[in-house]
Amino acid sequence: MSKTKADLQPESWSYTDTLDKAPSFAIISQTLADLADEGHPIVVGTADLKYSNGLFRFEERHPDRFFQFGISEQNMISAAAGMASTGLKPHVATFASFMALLACEQIRTDIAYTMMPVRLIGTHTGIAFGFYGTSHHATEDLAIMRSLADMNVVAPADGPQFAAALRAVVDLEEPIYFRIGRGRDPEVYGADATFELGKAIVHEAGTDITLIATGSMVYPTLEAAKALRAEGLSVGVIDMHTIKPLDAEAILKAAGNSKLIMTVEEHNVLGGLGGAVAEVLSENGTPVPLHRHGIKDTYVIVGPPTHLYKHYGLDADGIAVEAKTFISKFAK
Amino acid sequence: MSPSVDNAVTPEEVELIRQKALFVREETVRLISIAKVGHYASAFSCAEIFAALYYNILNLKRGEPNWPDRDRFLMGKGHAAVGYFPLLADWGFFPKELLDGYTRVGNPLGDHPDMKNVPGADFSSGSLGHNLSVGLGMALAGRVLGKDYNTYVLLGDGEQQEGQVWEAAISAAHQKASRLIAIVDRNGYSLDGAVDEVMGIEPLPEKWRSFGWETHEVDGHDIPALLGLLKKVANDTEREAPVCIIAHTIKGKGIGFMEKEIGWHLGWLADEDEKAVMAELRANA
Incomplete structure (x- = not known):
């Protein structure tokens, strides 16, 4: 099979070389790794999706702060809560359908109610998964997360805005749900993107x-x-x-x-x-x-x-x- | 294991834990008489486990519930919290007077531990299956932060039916979370009856072993045996695997009729029975 084409394939919306594409995911990893370099107590977790969400790049720079939870989303969410209770700032990512629906109760009871400063990153949101079907679509996550008391809910428009948001809230001692698609977002803001939580x-x-x-x-x-x-x-x-x-x-x-x-x-x-x-x-x-x-x-x-x-x-x-x-x- | 560590159990240690286990049971009866319903039998089965941890094993600082280097203890089986709240008060984590208003409007002490409101509760619980994962997170965090603490998670045997327990089991073994110690209170009963009839969980030791955990079995009411094992596990700095201790216990231990009748998972003693129960607890201690 040819692996030479690196462009976005219009029929599948897949990249033949995912690792070099999906610009929003690259900038998220880079920002988190930079924040860790700057002394912020960042740890990152994923559930067998480090290539899908690009967090392998964070792992490359901070292997001791990266945790692979395998295909156990509920375990990852509760473990992130335990990490946060010690003063760390866990950023955990999985597909939004599994984050918001499969692990909803763990998020509510272990993170929102307890006010743990965990950053939940739901990726591949909405209908971005296309022909993968309803199990992988996430058209309920905003409604679910919004109904959890003490949960902040943020949906950045592009990678630069996401990066600005991660920085802006890095010291916030509250839980946040971030929503992002498949990392292919056309740029709205560019490198000078700014973000203020709750300010449209x-x-x-x-x-x-x-x-x-x-x-x-x-x-x-x-x-x-x-x-x-x-x-x-x-x-x-x-x-x-x-x-x-x-x-x-x-x-x-x-x-x-x-x-x-x-x-x-x-x-x-x-x-x-x-x-x-x-x-x-x-x-x-x-x-x-x-x-x-x-x-x-x-x-x-x-x-x-x-x-x-x-x-x-x-x-x-x-x-x-x-x-x-x-x-x-x-x-x- | 470091040969210099003394894991011997002295008669004085055993006597202290015997007294404190009686304290757990007496306080459980007293607090439930305030709430007018509660989990007597679930707390009675782990009274010696609570006492051994809080009066020998856990590294804690009196009056400092948030000391960052403390050992962590999580109540996976949160419904037995009535038996451990008195221990947290005894450690000076909150005023003992709060116990007198257990479950009353506005009191921080409810049926399940709430870390936001109960100093000394290392995490909230109530939904079974979560806390082993939370404990795993604490153990992994200890590694990141370079801290030298153990994390203990008390699980119910009915809780073994929750899928998330086994997600955490796979994950902790894979991560070599050797400072994570699960204790299963194998009292044999959940709400609908015998755990093995509701949904059988045996062979339990083989399950934990096959998941990569160093697994031990002990009589959870035999204080010298329980304490000796807990000391050995707490002081072992060389193992790579997490530890599971299956503590064989008796639901309702200490009160004859509660040991025999399954209805006491959740119940309330009539005033006239309470005196007799207190006397029996003391006689059996």
Whole structure:
């Protein structure tokens, strides 16, 4: 079999040479290894996925601080809690479907309730796994994690923002769930990315509609906004990288100067970003209509991810169409 | 094993543990009389284990529950916490008066240990199967931090049915977590009856051995034997494997009718029975 092609294969969304690609994962490992070099008590764990999530790079630089837990996610989560109780800052990663669903009770009881400063890194989120199927899709993790008291929930838009987030919260003595796709994220921010927990990034304000996106949906939402503006609409975009604690102020400000609000997430429309924004709008008596765009309370079909994003309207074109349909529904 | 370490057990040590095991049982009866329901039998089966650990084996500092170099003790079978809260108070980790309000509104002491509210509780528990993994994390952390402590995890025998126990077992052996010591309170019963009838776990010693653990069996009420084994394990600095001690115990040990009737996993003694039970505990100690 040929192993010479190193490019992203559009039909499979696989890299023929994974180790040199998936830029977001490279920067996560590098940042964690740098933080360990700088004296932060970082340890890293994974569950037989160090090549999938790139953490083998951390292991190369800090073999004594890297722990391979094999295919035992629940054990890894509880062990991370034990490590954190001694003052270490464990960063543990596995596929988001196994993290948030399989190990949910361990996360709730051993990490969230006990307020252990563990960083849970759920990768391959949403429908990024494509034809691997429902067992590997994660369209519930934001809703689950958001419902755990004392849990912080962060979905960076790209690798640089993820790196900035890891640094920004390195001393925070609280648990955090990080959500990231397959590490192939197009760059939104670049090397000068900044991050403040709970403080949304307003890309632009708009009067016709404000699009509030999180994680992997920030890039295509920015692209969709460009297309909508080219058609004469005034479109705002907010990167809601922190789902919890939620930046209610940014949402209410957008509601104050936009006729409509649409959320965009690679997640079930129930309980995640859309649900969180709906709570803020309704509890503050805001009259602005909200449309929640995402996976519409269904399990996702199999297919190559690129095709699935199109199928569910979660690429730039799909997001623009969804926004226009929403606008026309309320146009008087 | 270092030949200079003295693992001998003296009569004075045995007598202290006998007294403290009686203290565990008496306090268990007293505290449950406040809650009006509790796990008498589950605490009685491990009273000697609690006493041996807290009054001989564990390296602790009085009044300093968060001393970083302390040995750790985790209550995998968290439902027996009523028997170990009095020991934590006895070590000065929290005021003894808190015991008098056991389970009452706002008191930190509930049916299961809560590390956020109970000084001296090294981790929370209550959901069976978690704590061996947590203990593994503590043992691995000790290695990273260069600390010289042991981590002990008390597991129920019914808890052996939880899958996560065996994830931790594989993982700890693979990581050569030699400072991790599991103690299985093999009292034979869980809520629905005899563990071996509910879902059999034998051959248990062979299971642990085959998972790569140095495995011992002991009578969990035979103080000289139990203490001798715990000393040997605590002082062995040369082994590479984690240790499992299967302590054969009697559920409800110390009270004749509790040893015979399975309903005492969770129960409440009527006031008139409590006096008789206290007298029997003292007579049997």
